[in-house]
Amino acid sequence: MRRTGAVLLVGLAVVAAGIVVASLRVNPYLYFAGYVILQYVVIATAWNILGGYGGYVNFGTPAFFALGAYTAVFLIQTIRAPLPVLILAGGLVSALLGLGIGYLTLRLRGVFFSIATLALSIVLQTMIMNWEFVGGSRGLSVLRPSGPPFGSYVTFLFTVMVLLAVIAVTVARFIERSWIGRGLAALRDNEEAAECMGVPTLRLKLFATTVSGLLLGVAGAPFPYYVTFVEPNSAFAIDYAVNALAMPMIGGTTSWMGPVIGAVLLGTAQQLATVTISSEMNLFIVGVVLVAFVVLAPEGILGLVRRLRGR
Amino acid sequence: MASTQLEVDGLTKRFGGFTALNRVTLHVKAGERFGLIGPNGSGKTTLINCVSGSLPADGGRILFEGREITGLPAHRRTRLGIVRSFQIPKPFVSMTVLENLDIPLEYAAHRRSDEADADAMEILSAIGLESKAHLRPAGLTQIEMRKLELARAMAARPKLLISDEAMAGLSSAEVDDILAILFRLNERGITIIMIEHIMRAVMRFSERIVVLDAGERIAEGTPEEIVRNPAVEKAYLGE
Numbered sequence: 001m002r003r004t005g006a007v008l009l010v011g012l013a014v015v016a017a018g019i020v021v022a023s024l025r026v027n028p029y030l031y032f033a034g035y036v037i038l039q040y041v042v043i044a045t046a047w048n049i050l051g052g053y054g055g056y057v058n059f060g061t062p063a064f065f066a067l068g069a070y071t072a073v074f075l076i077q078t079i080r081a082p083l084p085v086l087i088l089a090g091g092l093v094s095a096l097l098g099l100g101i102g103y104l105t106l107r108l109r110g111v112f113f114s115i116a117t118l119a120l121s122i123v124l125q126t127m128i129m130n131w132e133f134v135g136g137s138r139g140l141s142v143l144r145p146s147g148p149p150f151g152s153y154v155t156f157l158f159t160v161m162v163l164l165a166v167i168a169v170t171v172a173r174f175i176e177r178s179w180i181g182r183g184l185a186a187l188r189d190n191e192e193a194a195e196c197m198g199v200p201t202l203r204l205k206l207f208a209t210t211v212s213g214l215l216l217g218v219a220g221a222p223f224p225y226y227v228t229f230v231e232p233n234s235a236f237a238i239d240y241a242v243n244a245l246a247m248p249m250i251g252g253t254t255s256w257m258g259p260v261i262g263a264v265l266l267g268t269a270q271q272l273a274t275v276t277i278s279s280e281m282n283l284f285i286v287g288v289v290l291v292a293f294v295v296l297a298p299e300g301i302l303g304l305v306r307r308l309r310g311r
Numbered sequence: 312m313a314s315t316q317l318e319v320d321g322l323t324k325r326f327g328g329f330t331a332l333n334r335v336t337l338h339v340k341a342g343e344r345f346g347l348i349g350p351n352g353s354g355k356t357t358l359i360n361c362v363s364g365s366l367p368a369d370g371g372r373i374l375f376e377g378r379e380i381t382g383l384p385a386h387r388r389t390r391l392g393i394v395r396s397f398q399i400p401k402p403f404v405s406m407t408v409l410e411n412l413d414i415p416l417e418y419a420a421h422r423r424s425d426e427a428d429a430d431a432m433e434i435l436s437a438i439g440l441e442s443k444a445h446l447r448p449a450g451l452t453q454i455e456m457r458k459l460e461l462a463r464a465m466a467a468r469p470k471l472l473i474s475d476e477a478m479a480g481l482s483s484a485e486v487d488d489i490l491a492i493l494f495r496l497n498e499r500g501i502t503i504i505m506i507e508h509i510m511r512a513v514m515r516f517s518e519r520i521v522v523l524d525a526g527e528r529i530a531e532g533t534p535e536e537i538v539r540n541p542a543v544e545k546a547y548l549g550e
Contacts (some may be wrong), residue, residue, distance in 0.1 A: 179417055179418075179424065182410075182413070182414060182417065182424075183414070183418060185403070185405060185406065186403050186406075186414045188405070189402075189403035189404050189405050189406070190401045190402070190403060190404075192365060192397075192401065193397065193401035193402075193403065194403070194414065195364075195365070195384070195385040195386050195389075196363055196364075196365065196385050196386070196389055196394070196395055196397075197386075197389060197394075197414050197415040197418060197419060197463065197466075197467055198386045198389040198390050198414075198415055198418035198419025198420075198467055199386055199414065199418045200384070200386045200418075201386065202384070254405070
């Protein structure tokens with residue numbers, strides 16, 4: 001119990017630090033970049049709940065992220081809903097999609113599940129491209145609400161993303177250390193044996209896909225206000241699929257810390273590369289780093305640290 | 312006379328056009344040592360998969376302690392007390408030996424996670440694996456792997472333990488080792504169904520044996536009766 005209290009304190013401290021950082025008058029670009037990195041903390045953490053803990057590799061991250069974003073666009077277009085409502089609704093709709101792909105795991109395992117999630121992303125993108133109300137393939141400009149609660153709208157969004165990242169990481173940490181996390185680890189190692197040892201594998205998989213989907217949708221919901229122009233190619237960008245997988249792999253998939261480390265390192269490297277070299281370098285960097293890690297440190301940075309300490 | 316614990320009634324399982332089990336019926340009494348034998352491909356493992364819930368049956372009924380369990384998912388059957396070990400050991404590779412036991416203790420035997428370790432250690436010392444408790448399964452020998460498989464099954468607190476070829480590939484001394492463990496479990500009141508190709512082991516262990524051939528039940532009896540049964544001889548050796 002005391003540890004849970006400590007975790008909540010740390011979380012609050014991080015949020016408070018975020019607000020302090022948001023009130024500093026530094027170069028606004030830093031908030032833009034910071035937002036993206038934090039968004040990847042949420043995405044990588046969400047992906048890892050299913051992929052890292054449960055062993056089901058989801059290539060369809062863009063579908064969940066974009067569904068969160070387009071749910072927000074829809075609600076902005078219809079009722080100009082406030083940001084908290086957008087985030088809740090985006091999360092909820094993506095959670096439903098997550099529940100849906102959870103049932104896929106009844107028949108599809110391993111690489112076949114991954115292919116199905118990839119297909120899901122493409123199908124959803126095609127549907128959005130043909131839905132004029134949310135901008136179709138041309139995209140849609142979104143007006144930010146006037147007068148954020150504090151600072152500029154970008155610093156406000158930055159703070160919101162700090163909060164979301166803290167929530168996502170807390171949820172992941174809780175799952176990891178609970179009976180749910182232990183059951184997911186068992187089914188990742190061997191699903192048949194887990195089921196025969198009393199683990200309700202289907203229920204745990206549905207839980208993981210739903211929570212993972214929810215957090216991915218939550219990450220996507222503020223996206224329209226962040227970019228102010230939403231179009232399918234950026235909302236469904238392959239970057240999300242690749243990063244969501246690469247960041248936990250680089251950090252280490254068995255602990256909540258892994259995706260955070262991976263997202264901060266890789267996210268920062270990408271932001272630096274975008275400014276100093278070119279925006280096309282992003283995925284190139286990810287590719288090189290990922291190959292290096294898969295070959296040299298398959299258990300990520302955390303695994304590397306553990307191995308060095310063990311000696 | 313002990314009561315019937317497991318009742319398999321006209322169980323049928325098909326894979327496409329191939330009938331793996333054809334109306335198989337068998338009754339296992341509580342506390343019994345029951346042997347299930349048959350040539351390769353006769354349907355032994357399929358039968359076990361249907362009883363443990365890993366495969367859905369296409370026909371027939373399965374009752375456990377008088378309760379119909381035919382449609383229950385495997386984890387529910389485990390919680391009722393039907394626990395199996397696997398022919399090819401399927402340990403949880405990312406966990407230590409001790410943590411491997413914590414899973415069934417927590418999920419099937421409903422032990423709190425902070426009590427599970429002590430229980431797990433007790434089971435490991437009963438089976439002779441306590442020195443390996445903090446190793447990963449990858450560091451175990453073949454016999455230790457089989458013992459882990461049995462220890463993990465025990466952690467689920469079975470009433471009926473189904474041991475699927477726990478001794479294949481072991482040396483003669485190791486077979487005796489596993490047999491002794493199974494005898495001890497049986498003395499504690501656990502019903503045991505043993506599937507085995509090592510005749511010396513099944514014949515010594517079982518009180519009653521059922522023989523499957525090509526998905527059909529061809530014989531039932533005490534080990535002595537089975538050895539003398541011409542149909543069994545034919546199934547194994549041909550005419």
